[in-house]
Amino acid sequence: MNNPVRGRLNAAILAAARGYDHFLSGQRKRTLFAALPDTVVEIGPGTGTNFRYYRPGTTVVAIEPNPHMHTRLRRAARRHGVTLELRAESAERTGLADASTDVVVSTLVLCTVPDQAATLAEIARVLRPGGRLVFLEHVRVDGWYGAVQKAVERPWRWLFEGCDVHRDTAEALHKAGFADLTVERYRVRSVLLPINPQIAGWAVR
Ligand SMILES: C[S@@+](CC[C@H](N)C(=O)[O-])C[C@H]1O[C@@H](n2cnc3c(N)ncnc32)[C@H](O)[C@@H]1O
Structure with a gap:
């Protein structure tokens, strides 16, 4: 809720x-989302940040539990010529x-879902067998940067409704x-310190 x-x-x-997301991740997303099929399932699409990278005419089955995202999500679908099946x-x-x-597409969602293993x-x-999860996520790190993540963890999670900056999503994927x-691991040049480092790639069933 x-x-x-x-x-x-x-x-x-x-x-x-x-x-800003496009500035930080646009190039990487273009590569990740190249050659997607006509229908994709996107979990936690938010307000449709990724729709600009989908071929017009793509059907997106959007699994988005936050009703406050839905109006903007529908608007983004219209703007980018995406057929939206919103759930x-x-x-x-x-x-x-x-x-x-x-x-299945997931960007900045595996950090937030209440039960990552169940997701x-x-x-x-x-x-389907041979099908893939395409992901781009921020993940935990150790050392002083990890200490920053730990320091902001609780208020960040409260403000961003569950977003955990200290999750080991790479390990969960393994x-x-x-x-x-x-899995590619990298840093983005973001002023939002805790959303580094990030991982992107795909997992094949
Ligand atoms: C940080 S936003 C990312 C939105 C979008 N994917 C993007 O890259 O801009 C996290 C999204 O995950 C959604 N979310 C939270 N819990 C979820 C869950 N259990 N299942 C699916 N989506 C969830 C939120 O409503 C929100 O839209």
Whole structure:
């Protein structure tokens, strides 16, 4: 259940940050999202930040539980010529059929889902054999930078409704039992200190 104030605030922040996200991650996302099929499932699409990278005509099955995102999400779909199938479900329980999709997209969502292991199991369940999870996520780090993440962890999680800057998502992906995993680790030049480092890649079922 989203907080009525923070839920709306996060939708406004995401919408305002679209250009910044494109500046930070646009090149990488273009590469990651090249050659996607006609239909993709996107978990936690927020306000549709990724829609600009999808081919017009793509059908996006959007699993977005925060209702305050929905108006902007529909608007982004219209703007980018994407056909939206919006489901107000969670990534842990999408309601999609077993082995029903070739691609699941997750950007900056595995940090926030309340149950990351259940989410990865659900993604594996809905992917066809050979299908892939395409991801871009911020992850935990050790050392002084990790201490910064630890220091801001609680207020950050409160403000951004569950976003945990100290999650070891790479390790969770390794444990999730995908057949093949490609992970690139890198830093973005962001003023938002705790959302570094990041990982991007794909996990094949
Ligand atoms: C930081 S935002 C990222 C939004 C978008 N993916 C992007 O890259 O701009 C996190 C998103 O995950 C969504 N979310 C939170 N919990 C979720 C869950 N259990 N299942 C699916 N989405 C969830 C939030 O509502 C929000 O839209």
